[in-house]
Amino acid sequence: MIEGIFVAISLGIMLAFTIGPVFFILIETSITKGIRSALAFDLGAISGDIFFILLAYWGTSKLSAYIENNPNLFLYGGLLIIIYGLFSYLKERKDFRKHPPQMHITTLEDKNYFTLFYKGFLLNIINVGVFAYWLATIAAFSSREGITPTEVLIFLGTILSTYLIVDIIKILIAKRLRHKLTPTNIHKIKQGINLFLVGFGIFLALSGIFPNFLHSVKALF
Template sequence: MFDDILTAIPFGILLAFTIGPVFFVLLETGATKGFRSALIFDLGVILADIIFILVAFFSTNKLLERVKDDPNFLIFGGVLLITYGIISFIKTSKSFREIVREYHAVEFKKGYGKLFIKGFLLNFINIGVLIGWVVFIALANTLTTSKHGVLIFLGTILLTYLLVDLVKIIVAKRIKKRLTPRLIFKTKKIVALVILGFGILLLFQGVFPETYEKNKEKLERISPIN
């Protein structure tokens, strides 16, 4: 059991530092809204992860292969991310005065429910997360040795992921004092553009899967890491 926990910890750390829309929004929420708001957002993200784990755990291999190979899922996720990015960018552009008011006023209404749903949906619309958990389950079956090794492995990954996210939130909160209203405004716009970029990439991958794979192989060949 202890060996299974130690084996899973590096994967939890890797998951926490996976660069995606959730990564940027978590840091932005921690820096602009504080620790508790970012934690609520992160709990929504983890709920989506738990649902993905249950789907991956109880689904047949045939269904999982269909999800993995069907470009329509990528197109759907890409369109949703693009829509979310555009709406966030436009909303931020119109709300600079509101950001200034929030910066100088005591915030009584936190909107925790909206943050929780935001975290859940932002993670849930990314079909790549489901595929990632399928991979983790396959690794758990291979690497674990105890009776309930798979559950221990997955649970450790989630717990490690949450603990590392707490550290990221604390770091983001520490820079809050340095954030002026205009810098907050720019940060929100950059996060919206990053999400838009991920959506375009996902959409491109779904519409032109062969071109995407060819370009990916070229980048891997010229990468200095290889």
């Protein structure tokens, strides 16, 4: 089990640095809205992971087969992310033009933590790839000889705990970078993240339209 703990810590670190919508928006939230706002968003994203873990743990084999036989799930998730990215891009451009950048950056702490929590949760659960990750992780670890349900829960809890700790470190580092960024640069970062979301959504949608697309991309690396 000690070996499993080390594996779980490694997976938690890898998960925290996985390039996806949550990764970039977490950094952007920390810079523009502050530490507590970023933490609320992150807890929402982790709640999405817990939601997926519960579903995967409930019926790993059945759900895995369902996803493989229903690639449209990737298409729908991709379309939702594309819509979100485009909407955020247009809104940010409108707000930037309406309110000219100031000389100094002032972090506006968003007190509506529930909205940020929900935003993190929603962005995670519409990404079917996250669900596939937890399905594969649970299936791989629970299939090992002699593994008990308690050990599986400890393994998953260690991954999530490591993930949260690393995310907190990222939030603190991003917060310190705020003083080195101008409002114009922050605007560019936000728009870059929004464009990334659109691109990520297109990639996810293509995985649904062409079921073998994702496997073909992986084969190139």
